[in-house]
Amino acid sequence: MQSKAQTVADYLKEIPMERLPAMKRLRSTIRKHLPEGFMEAMSYGMIGYVVPHRIYPKGYHCTPELPLPFMSIASQKNGIVLYHMGLYASADLMKWFLNEYKKVSDKKPDIGKSCIRFQKPELIPFELIGTLAQQLPVADWIALYEKTFIQSKSRRTSAK
Numbered sequence: 001m002q003s004k005a006q007t008v009a010d011y012l013k014e015i016p017m018e019r020l021p022a023m024k025r026l027r028s029t030i031r032k033h034l035p036e037g038f039m040e041a042m043s044y045g046m047i048g049y050v051v052p053h054r055i056y057p058k059g060y061h062c063t064p065e066l067p068l069p070f071m072s073i074a075s076q077k078n079g080i081v082l083y084h085m086g087l088y089a090s091a092d093l094m095k096w097f098l099n100e101y102k103k104v105s106d107k108k109p110d111i112g113k114s115c116i117r118f119q120k121p122e123l124i125p126f127e128l129i130g131t132l133a134q135q136l137p138v139a140d141w142i143a144l145y146e147k148t149f150i151q152s153k154s155r156r157t158s159a160k
Contacts, residue, residue: 002045003074011047015075022080022121026073026129033130037138038070046074046083049133056142061150070141071133079119082129086136088114089148097132104128 005011008027015023027047031040039052043066050067053059060066072083087094101109104125110117118124136144 003042004045005042008040008042008047011042019075019080019121022118022124023073023075025126026080026082026124029126029130030071030073030133033133034071035134035137039067041067043067043069043072046072048072051138051142055138068142068145070136076117079117080121080124081118082116083114084116084132085114086141086144087111087116087132089144093135096135097128100128100131101125 003011003014005014012020012023030049034049037051037055038049041048041050043050048069049071050069052067056068058064058068060068069083070085074081074083087097098109098111104127105123107123110119
């Protein structure tokens with residue numbers, strides 16, 4: 001379920017009380033560690049961390065009028081979810097994250113292409129998420145995004 005909240009403050013008001021402390025701590029951790037240049041905004045009905053158009057005017061290739069997404073956090077039906085586009089774009093970053101996750105949890109992460117789901121807020125590895133947030137400065141994220149999503153898209157188009 002996507003939120004229709006227009007601001008982060010409004011989004012936080014919608015979060016169930018039992019998840020609110022974890023969401024606030026997760027948000028604070030990301031904001032503390034996120035490299036300069038990223039901006040917090042509502043993005044796809046979640047709290048998002050994006051590359052603003054003033055830095056990357058092309059925007060997101062799927063929806064160019066929107067800024068380039070990087071990370072998002074959401075309170076969803078079954079828990080708190082962290083989305084990190086870099087995990088989807090970089091096998092090396094995913095490998096690093098999974099190796100580090102083993103050091104802080106004996107549980108296997110519930111992970112998809114770019115999402116990490118936490119059914120229990122107390123199992124969120126906040127320090128690791130902070131370290132993950134700082135792994136890709138804006139320029140590195142843009143380069144990885146263009147290499148992974150834009151160049152591969154143009155190769156698929158030209159192969160037809």
